[in-house]
Amino acid sequence: MNKSILVLGAGGHATVVVDILRQLNFNIIGLVAAEPVKHQPVFAGIACYTSDDDVLAFNINDVLLVNAIGSLPGQDVRFKVHQKFKKLGYRFMTLVAPTAVVSLYAELSEGVQVMPGAIINANSRIGEGSIINTGAIVEHDCTIGAHNHLAPGAKLSGGVSTGDYVHIATGANVIQGMSIGEHTIVGAGATVTKNLDSNKTLYVAKPFLV
Amino acid sequence: MNKSILVLGAGGHATVVVDILRQLNFNIIGLVAAEPVKHQPVFAGIACYTSDDDVLAFNINDVLLVNAIGSLPGQDVRFKVHQKFKKLGYRFMTLVAPTAVVSLYAELSEGVQVMPGAIINANSRIGEGSIINTGAIVEHDCTIGAHNHLAPGAKLSGGVSTGDYVHIATGANVIQGMSIGEHTIVGAGATVTKNLDSNKTLYVAKPFLV
Amino acid sequence: MNKSILVLGAGGHATVVVDILRQLNFNIIGLVAAEPVKHQPVFAGIACYTSDDDVLAFNINDVLLVNAIGSLPGQDVRFKVHQKFKKLGYRFMTLVAPTAVVSLYAELSEGVQVMPGAIINANSRIGEGSIINTGAIVEHDCTIGAHNHLAPGAKLSGGVSTGDYVHIATGANVIQGMSIGEHTIVGAGATVTKNLDSNKTLYVAKPFLV
Numbered sequence: 001m002n003k004s005i006l007v008l009g010a011g012g013h014a015t016v017v018v019d020i021l022r023q024l025n026f027n028i029i030g031l032v033a034a035e036p037v038k039h040q041p042v043f044a045g046i047a048c049y050t051s052d053d054d055v056l057a058f059n060i061n062d063v064l065l066v067n068a069i070g071s072l073p074g075q076d077v078r079f080k081v082h083q084k085f086k087k088l089g090y091r092f093m094t095l096v097a098p099t100a101v102v103s104l105y106a107e108l109s110e111g112v113q114v115m116p117g118a119i120i121n122a123n124s125r126i127g128e129g130s131i132i133n134t135g136a137i138v139e140h141d142c143t144i145g146a147h148n149h150l151a152p153g154a155k156l157s158g159g160v161s162t163g164d165y166v167h168i169a170t171g172a173n174v175i176q177g178m179s180i181g182e183h184t185i186v187g188a189g190a191t192v193t194k195n196l197d198s199n200k201t202l203y204v205a206k207p208f209l210v
Numbered sequence: 211m212n213k214s215i216l217v218l219g220a221g222g223h224a225t226v227v228v229d230i231l232r233q234l235n236f237n238i239i240g241l242v243a244a245e246p247v248k249h250q251p252v253f254a255g256i257a258c259y260t261s262d263d264d265v266l267a268f269n270i271n272d273v274l275l276v277n278a279i280g281s282l283p284g285q286d287v288r289f290k291v292h293q294k295f296k297k298l299g300y301r302f303m304t305l306v307a308p309t310a311v312v313s314l315y316a317e318l319s320e321g322v323q324v325m326p327g328a329i330i331n332a333n334s335r336i337g338e339g340s341i342i343n344t345g346a347i348v349e350h351d352c353t354i355g356a357h358n359h360l361a362p363g364a365k366l367s368g369g370v371s372t373g374d375y376v377h378i379a380t381g382a383n384v385i386q387g388m389s390i391g392e393h394t395i396v397g398a399g400a401t402v403t404k405n406l407d408s409n410k411t412l413y414v415a416k417p418f419l420v
Numbered sequence: 421m422n423k424s425i426l427v428l429g430a431g432g433h434a435t436v437v438v439d440i441l442r443q444l445n446f447n448i449i450g451l452v453a454a455e456p457v458k459h460q461p462v463f464a465g466i467a468c469y470t471s472d473d474d475v476l477a478f479n480i481n482d483v484l485l486v487n488a489i490g491s492l493p494g495q496d497v498r499f500k501v502h503q504k505f506k507k508l509g510y511r512f513m514t515l516v517a518p519t520a521v522v523s524l525y526a527e528l529s530e531g532v533q534v535m536p537g538a539i540i541n542a543n544s545r546i547g548e549g550s551i552i553n554t555g556a557i558v559e560h561d562c563t564i565g566a567h568n569h570l571a572p573g574a575k576l577s578g579g580v581s582t583g584d585y586v587h588i589a590t591g592a593n594v595i596q597g598m599s600i601g602e603h604t605i606v607g608a609g610a611t612v613t614k615n616l617d618s619n620k621t622l623y624v625a626k627p628f629l630v
Contacts, residue, residue, distance in 0.1 A: 122435040153365035155573035171383030173591030189401030191609030205415035205625035363575035381593030399611030415625035
């Protein structure tokens, strides 16, 4: 826990990330964000840097990066930042909220973020840079690709596998044993009961408004 | 933790509320319910009062009220009781279950109830008297109005805002950034992907039975 | 905590069950599975038995059984194993994950399994052999029959009752007060807003793929 932490991003996801880092008593030495950082208590007292180039002033052995850029379908900023700094030799912190439940028999790759109340059961593996967001569930024997985002309250039953860059949106469900191809999006509230190819989007059946 | 607690209501929601109060070692001096209180272990040993007027026998400085009346769409008993006793100068306790996860950077107004396993992330604000029920999720930067009920397992992604008297029913989902007008109901299992006006009801697409 | 534990089954559900037993420092003396047990760290060091008859070598007073056979709609292996060994005089352990939240005022019958992060509120009763799986919610005053499976992330609001052998699949929702007949299946992601007869299946409205 001795390394200094540089947080990349200062939006909504970053507020939860910094909140967790503070709970874990990490030493946050800066926020890096192109846009001006909104004043808010969770960021109080943290130095702000405005350019990715500012990261380069820190030796790769002295800092750990935390990618706090959010992940929404169709956006690739989060992934590109990860890849850029990895190539330069920087390391990304694997972050687990103190209220998350991660089995001792699960494996988290570099840069994975397990947010408050999320659960990952035995024999599941989470690929590099993926977010298992607030209250999401990954049952036993799942294999999650790199740079996935399981949004808040997403639920994966046992033995699910996903390719890279998969987005499983808020409250979506995946039954046991399903396979989901890379770059596929499971829409908010949608339920996967058949394997999904790559580059698809599954939408929940339309609700009706009265 | 020294004040005495008067619990208003003795139905199902009250059982969970009293369970939490007992876990937190609060001093419950009475249940107030017009109908006879069903004998059950969770209420054992607590004095029962049968009329709202019985509350008036307690000095406003000596007791905290807990509004344990449940909240269902179309019912306003819970809100009216809150407003009646507020006008008389009584204070309502803000209650957080020990298993709930509330960010230090979230704000809970008077009388908010955060039930078992519910999660509220950084920069979210919950309005007066609202219930964040069992296992519900409120992501970062949400602004929840007064007298809302987020039912068990409801999930709000980041930056959602709701008006007053909104009901988000069991297992409903709301994607990031949505705005929901006052008195609107999001039905059980429904998923909000567009802003909703006031006084509307959104129903989940009908399931089919075989 | 002194009795020795025999675990029946060695599939995916068993990995989570054994993970929990290890967290609770129980003495696991064997896995019983007809098929060869896959080598994996969670099972390391546990003796393997290949036949139900091997159980009979253990005195009924010396062991507790844990039924770690999974439960999927249309499969009855799990129930039959329970009944077979009960008739022979063996006892099944009631298992609660350390991260589950079970009210002191809830009742769990013999052989109930409450998995990581699941929540059971006051005055709910869970019938013999039922699984309340990862992150599932059982609100107050529910009565769950024997041999039910509430799959990961299933959510039951207050006062729900179910018959025996009910399956509520991944992420399904049930509103307050519903009654669900025996052997009925609530499909993944489906939402119950009307009482359901026995031997029915409720499917979520079809999502659409683009």
